[in-house]
Amino acid sequence: MTVHSRRATRVVSALSATAVAGSLALATPANAEPQSTPEATADSRIHDVQGTGRISPMDGETVTVPGVVTAKRQFGSARGFWVQDPQPDDDPRTSEALFVYNGDETPDVAVGDEVSVTGEVGEYRPQGQDSAYQSSTQLTGAEWTVASSGNELPEAARLTPDAVPETLAPEEGDLDELELRPDKYALDFWEAHEGERVSVADVPLISRSTDYDELYVTTKPEQNRTPRGGVVYGGYDDGNTGRLKIESLIPFSERPFPTANVGDTLTGTTTGPLEYDQYGGYTMQATELGEVESGGIERETTREQRPSELSVATYNVENLSAVDEQAKFDDLAEGIVKHLRSPDVVTLEEIQDNNGADGNGDGVVAADETLDRFAEAIEAAGGPKYEYRQIDPQELTDGGQPGGNIRVGFLFDPDRVSFVDREGGDATTAVEVEKTRRGAAKLSVSPGRIDPQHEAWDDSRKPLAGEFTFRGRTVFVVANHFASKGGDEPTHGRHQPPTRSSEKQRHQQAEVVRGFVDELQQVQPNANVVVAGDLNDFQFSDTLGTLTEGGALTSLIDTLPAGEQYSYVYEGNSQVLDHILVSDSLRRVDYDVVRINAEFAEQASDHDPQIVRFRPSAGHFLDYWDWFWSRFGR
Template sequence: MYPGTVAVGTEIILQSGWEDATIYYTTDGTTPTTASTEYTGPITLTEDVTIKAIAVSAETSEVFTYDYAVIKTEDLQISDIQGERHFSKYAGVTVNDIEGVVTYVDGSNFYIQDITPDDNPATSEGIVVYSRNHGLAPGDLVSLDGTVTEYFGDGYSEKFETDLPVTELTDVTVTKIGTAPVPEALVLGEDIIPPYEIIDNDNLTEFEPAEDGIDFWESLEGMLVAVPNPQIIGPQKYGELWVVSDLYPEKNFHKQEGLLISENDYNPEKVKINIDDEDYIAKAGDYLDGTVTGPVSYGYSNYQILATSESLPELIDGGVTPEETWIVPEEDELTIASYNVENFSADPSHTSDAKAQRVAESFVNDLNSPDIITLVEVQDNDGPIRSGTSAADESYERIIAEIVAAGGPEYEFVNIDPEYNQDGGQPGGNIRVGFLYNPERVTLNDTGAVGDFDDANYWTEDGDLALNPGRIAPDEAPNTRKAIAAEFTFQGEEIVVIGAHLNSKGGDEPLFGDNQPPYLGSEEERIRLAQSINDFIEAGLAADPDLNVVVAGDINDFEFSEPLEVLAGDILVNKVEDVPLEDRFSYFYQGNSQVLDHILVTDNLAEQTDIDMVHINAMFMEEHGRASDHDPLLIQIDFEEEVIPGEQHAEPDFSGEQAVVVTGEFDEEGNLNIHFSEDVVTELLVSGKNLFVDTPTAELTLTAEQIAQIAEAAGGEFTLEIGVGSEETVDNRPAIADQIDFGLLGAEGDELALTFGSAATITFDTKSNVKIQFGSFLADNGKWKIFQGEQGDGTFTISVNKLGTYTVVSNKGQLKK
């Protein structure tokens, strides 16, 4: 008998074909040995079994494996048909005398449940039956003859390759044999509790409802399940409500009452209630004041509970409302937003006036009129009409006018029209990424020409964009959106903003599908696109290590995914990861709140950048003010570096006759290191100006020739070390100024002991009523040496040809006088 489906009582005969061979076998899945059961006659099958056998003679054969699915031919129940599996072993088999009571009617489909269930919670007691004009109602007791079918119901075009089928009876003969009470529904969260983290961990090779979410819901297929006071975790869409039971012992909601995903948790405890009513209004945080009961089914790649909107208990508003950003505009801080505006065009027949107004109001009221806006999914002027043109100037002008009408600034836009129908999205719509910027706050740098759709941007030797704006590696992004880079200036600070919209997750297999784990077919392309953006930024940093770069947009993947890891590399920081977990989401899909939109910054901006994910759309319907399916993100950059006591980067003021550096905050021990970068040193040398370093104790003046000498010895950049002491006496002489120590470190951190060809000057603040004053220098032998200087009105200036520790002293008795 060949392996496969066989009737109960079938006898299996094992033969080796070897002379004088002995056969040993197992039926528990273990590998047979000579200590296993010896085969002496036919093996009678009474249940599903895997037989493993070896033949032993002069040698031992390989292990032969035979899998048998054993089906009953009489006294068959629904639980036998369903079994502990996702695909019934009775598929294609004609069965007779299947009894059950009707529990739910859905058009030509009706659901029955066994009134004499087995005691195995892993096997469902319910099944769906397809029969036109059946005329049945809940409570009818029926006997059925029919064919077991694995049926693929509602789903996407690829459902036959990706989805799970529903076991049903078709071609049935229905006999009503009476009536019976409808069985009590299993209460979700009380009678049955789903796994909270694992969907599947065994590639569907084991059926473990207590451990795997996909097996848990399958074990209930066709049965009545009750959801007490369902908590709604996202907006109604397609007539679907995603919920969790009020009785769940664990409910880990985010700030707007939805469920977040994590790398190892996609929330198998949630379930879809299919009410088939797209006009039903509900949002995250709302709940139903009562119990929803219906049979478990499957559609569009997910398990679901069937119900009607008319049967639902009263909907209670949970109080979740759209929010406004907590970021407060500051005159000297730059704000940048990222917003997927979901197929926005100038055509009111495709982008309604209400949506255009809501998007504009969100920029003004919810985001406080950002200085720069990365706009994702801007369509051409006529939207998805297949007109053969991709121009979008009117689409940008429409949103700008709406922003002005809402009380915001008059933005200007940055755009590159894509090649017609070559960037993905809605056919004819030609979505792209572009920018709005407030010219009262930001200027678009005149660094190069505007790139065309097929021009690849690159960097100049100075680290500016050669094309402004220009697209990044367009040849590497066929049939999807191309990243765009633009260079702006804000209050003297140059910043490059890259807008990105990577390929969608279309092509990824579903979480509750036939293939486990799901194959993420779209990920490879996103990794490649992310790498091209990272490579582009890395090239810019090679030209200018201090380059300021922001990457903003819809990356179409999660913060813990490989595409985000590749995009960041070791040069960018994803600011989304700074957002508290309860606030970290921008999109809602099939019951899960998740992050698809991101803003990343170069390392030099990371500590100076705040981020807010502004939740105004994802958890709401249009009736609640939703303008897009994505939430916007907003960052605020403070270009003033954080003050670290004892550390300072020199930023000389060249406006006067001298280049002036005012010292910052000293550390607790009275030390301060001022770093002069190679660029600053070059600027000093080119200016030809003396360097004046103003400290609270003294002023150091170095001539241009001395700066040149230091730069040559240091290897370009250098660090000026300053230490301050406050001893009252020096070598038994009264000190009338603090002691100050000046030192130099080279580019490699090595100490520089230089003797200048000309004298540098140090001017101390002293007491004008002390008539006798001397300069004092701490010599290499540790002794203080006094010398003459020039006394002014409350100052004392000394000339020195090398740096070291200096102060001003007087004779004993002078302070008393």
């Protein structure tokens, strides 16, 4: 957050009557000493400053406005207080409250003070005035007088299920240039209440309590709910308009921030001023915070694979490195063994090198210690003695946490499935699809990276292909971690629809992976193919459309009911980032998203793993016969 250079000071002198004409009656302290105040626009009220759009019509002017202090922020570098006019106008577009910015000093006011504030009107926009975030109207360089204390606060606007419109924003345009339509658009509704006291009562919690002491609730209990109590994000044009973030202005020494899971309820009344935050959008800064009542969700456990089924899981283990505490390895291992029931193959994302982000540019890229510790933790938890395969990246080329050198890899149970090792795979060598003498597909190197020098993988993880055999049948598994959504404009920002600039790279990545799958299927149309991992995109995106076009692959998340299509919770939206896609040669496919992390305050990773169980097709008949004869023939 940008820190403004000016800070407010408390003024004990009374302002002139003309400076506050039309305002609340202000009493002059008996010991007041005359002080100069900035030249201010007379006869101003807060709704005049806020105006009927997002940008104040008085931006840059010095004004004097009356009001009652409703809340103050006493911590951080953006301290200050909210002031609200108890005498509103009759225009629903104009907010009656403002934030008075006081830098890094705690303002010398009390909630309930009747004040007259003089300051310069400004628009604070996170990351600069050209950013895609919305701005907040505030007063800076402020001075104020206190007329009386202990006044009743203006009534909070009650956020009932019907209060916020169903439509998020106009279909196209810069919201800064448009008049507010709070009766039609949700973002306009929130903006029209900027700074004002708002309240919710007995609302569902749609996110875990975050690491940044945030809660997300929905004011619309019937909108896009999941069976477990969240709200699913099902399309670019289907935003969850009732979603609201809540933080607390109450010192944690007085009221520790609550711990919550998805599906819990924030009972009682929660009240506070509304402000815009670049992280999560419109946020209530609670001065009164309800109690969390458990909804009782439990971590899921999938069924065990049958002897004739091959099980393949995918799991983003969130920057796992050998320097992590043993507890993280143990928690992840419990997920593998207890909740995923020890899959035959696991594609892993976000495996870091042996010293993780502690070593940035130190030449360490190997991850053997990281994977050895993980395999040992799984065995200690009662799981199989997994082996692993991966390829070390070139240093600082694959994105992710600086210095971590993240990559994808495979775990597999050698008692259930065999890995076909073919030497030659390294960070820059591309795996090729070859044809056996009998016409079946095989990989030139295994494991091998798919076209790692292609520009699609610049500063991003390269996909890893591996060849496995299960009961004599060949299965090709591709582990992926596509480029992140970093750089995309927020869904709650000023530009509608937001620009999703990161999509371009993921679309290229999908084309490369799809091309590899096409090559496999051209050589062997009934090849068993599994494409899995963190694709960092939604099931309805063009990224997934490229992979599934023409039926080459089936996206298994699409086979679930709409309310269950999620694997990750971001800013209160239950959404899809992780995927398993399969070729139609697989038989008796059974798929499950195993919910053990994303909805819980305590989590081993921020992603939920997924698993598919299936029977591979026989593939090429003669290859199957060769396997049978080598095992059972004389």
